[in-house]
Amino acid sequence: MEKPVGVIGAGSFGSTIASLISENKSVLIYSRNQFEIDNINQGKEHKGITFAKNVTATGDLKYLAESCNLIFPVIPAGAFRKVIKQIAPYITPLHIIIHATKGLDIVEADIEDLGNKTFDKDIIRTMSQVITEECSTLRVGCISGPNLSKEINLSYPTAAVIASEFQEVIDQGQIALSSSRFFVFGSHQLLTAELAGAFKNIIAIGSGIIGGKHLGKNMQALLITRGLREIIHIGIALGAEGKAFLGTAGLGDLIATATSETSRNYNFGRRLAEGDTIEQIRASEDEVAEGVRTLKIVKYILTKYNLHAPICELIYEIVFKDLNIDKAISHLMRYPNAPDVDFL
Template sequence: MVAVGVIGSGAWGTTLALLLARKGISTTIWDHRVERALEMQRTRENSVFLPNIRFPDNLSITSDIAEAVQAKDLLLLVTPSQKLRENLRLLAPYLAPETLLVSASKGIEITSLQRMTEVIAEELPDWRERIAALSGPNLSREVAEGKPTAAVVASDVPEVAIQARTIITCSTFRVYTSNDVIGVELGGALKNIIAIAAGFNVGLGYGENAKAAIITRGLAEISRLGVAAGANALTFAGLAGIGDLIATCASPLSRNQQLGRRLAEGEKLNDILQSTHSVAEGVSTTQAALKLAARYQVEMPIARQLSLILFEGLDPHKAVPELMMRDPKGELEGFA
C-alpha cells in the first residue's frame, strides 16, 4: 500500500491530492491552519479553492505536520515558493529516509535565487538523491474536474523520476520523465511572468496576434535564461516549457493571467493581491528572474517591462511601445 502526504492545501495541492486519492492511494493534505483543516475534514471539500468538488473517503486533512509526513512513500511539496524553506524545517523531524520528495511549487526563492529542488536539497541534504520536480500545463480546476492533461517529473536520479511517475500517473493525468531538473523548474517558474504579460494583453484588448507574439517571445526569454543556467533547450519545447506557457497565458483560469488583466484594467497590485486567496507566483518570480538574468548576462525585455509596471508604476500602455521599438534583432539572437 502506498501512502502520500501533500504539504499545502491550495488549489494545486488539493488537486494533486484528489488525483491520488481517486486512484486508491491513501492521501493526507496538510494545512497549517487548524480551523481550515477541520473545516475541510468536516465538509469534505476545499470550499475556498475548489468548491463543489467532493473529497474521496481515503483523502484526509490534518494540521498536524507529523501526521502528514510520517510513514509516507512520497511527499508532494505544494506550498508558495517563498514559504517552502520554512515548511521544510517544520517537516524535517518526521521525514522517513525512504520518502520521495516531489516539488510541485513553481517559483524561485527571491533571497537565494534557488530553484525549489535546490532549496529542498539545502535544507534536507540526506534526501538529495530522492528529490524530483513536477511541472506541466496543469490548470487546477480542469484537472480536479477529471479533464485529461499531461505533466513531466524530473530528477537527477532516473529511478526517482520513474518511481514518482508510477505513483502519480492516472487515467486523466499522464506523467513523463526527464533528467533536466533545471529546465523543468525554470520553465514552470518563468512562464508565470509571461502569463502576467498575456493578461495585460487581454485587459488592454490587443487581440490574438499580440497574444501569440507574447507567448513566442516569452518562450525565447525563458529559453535564453534556462540554457544559460544549464538547462537542455529541448525541454522548453515540451510540457514544462511551451505546454505550460500556452495553458497559463491563454486561460482565464490562470491566476497570473488574471492578475495581469486586472492591472491593465486599472486595479492596484496590492489591492489585487489582498483580494485573492491564491498566490500569483509571477510577481515574486519577476524579481528573481531579473536577478538571474543579470547573473547570466541574458536579456529579458518582457520581464524588464513587467517589473517596471509591477514595482515602479509604469503605465502598461507605455510598456508596449517600449518593447516594439527596441533595437531590431535577429529572431534567434542571444542563443548559442
C-alpha cells in the first residue's frame, strides 16, 4: 500500500497543506495537542477545515517517520529545530523533507541576545540547513509562495514553488500537492526561496503600519517596492541569487502578504499603527507573526554584514524601540542617496 505523506504541525498552514495533499494522497498529520488529534480523527472541523477521510492525526513523531517517506514540517521557526531534533533519530537518507516555514533559525544564541552581542561565527540558518544539520537525509526543500491559508481554505486558486537542489524533491512535492486549485512551480534556488519567504514578513509588517496609518496605496506600493530592494540586497549578501527574488516565492508572496488583511504580519503592523503595544498584540493572537522574530535576526544581519536597509531598520525601531511612526516615515522621505532599481 502507498505510504501516506507526513505533515508536522496542525496549525493554520499545516492543516491547509494536509488538506491540499489529501486531494492526491493519504496524509498523516502530527499535532502535539491530543484534543486536536482526536478532533481530526473523529472527522470534526479543525482550523476551518473538515478533512477528507484519508487524513489521520498522530502525536507520535517516530510513528510518522516510520510511516511516511515524504514529510512536510510546518512549524514556526522558533520551535523548528526542537521539533526536528525530536524526529531526527527516525529519519533515514530515504526520507524527503519539504518545509513550509517562513522564518530563520539561530544557533548557539538566544533570540534576546541578538541585539546585545556580536557572535564570531555565522549563527543564522535556514530551515533546510537545520534539517540537514540534524537529520541524515540530504533530500530537503521548501514550499513557498503567495499562500495565505485562509484563501486556500476557501478553495481560491493559487500557486507555490517547491525549491530544492534535488529534482526528485521537486517532483515528489509537485505530485503530492498539485491540483486544479494549486499550481506548483519548481525551482533550484532553495536559499533564495527560504530567505524571500522569511524577509517578506518584515515588509508585510511595514505595509500594515502604512495601512493602519491610512497613508494610501501610493505609499504602500512604495514600501513594497523599496522593501523588495532591501530584501534582495540582504539576500545577495547572504549568498542568494538576486533575480530569483522576483519569482512566485519572492515578489509573489511579498505582494500577497503585504496587501492582505488576513496576513498575521500585516495585521501586526496595522495594530501597532493603531496604538496597540507588541505585548497587547501577542496576548490577543494565538497564531505566529513570524516577521517579528525575523526582524530581530535581520537587524543582527545588517550589523554583522555592515548593510544598509533603512526600511527594515526603521521597522525594527518602531517595533522594538517605540520609534514614533510619523518620525520614521518623515526620516525615510528625506533619506539621502537613493538609487532606484539599477542594482540588479
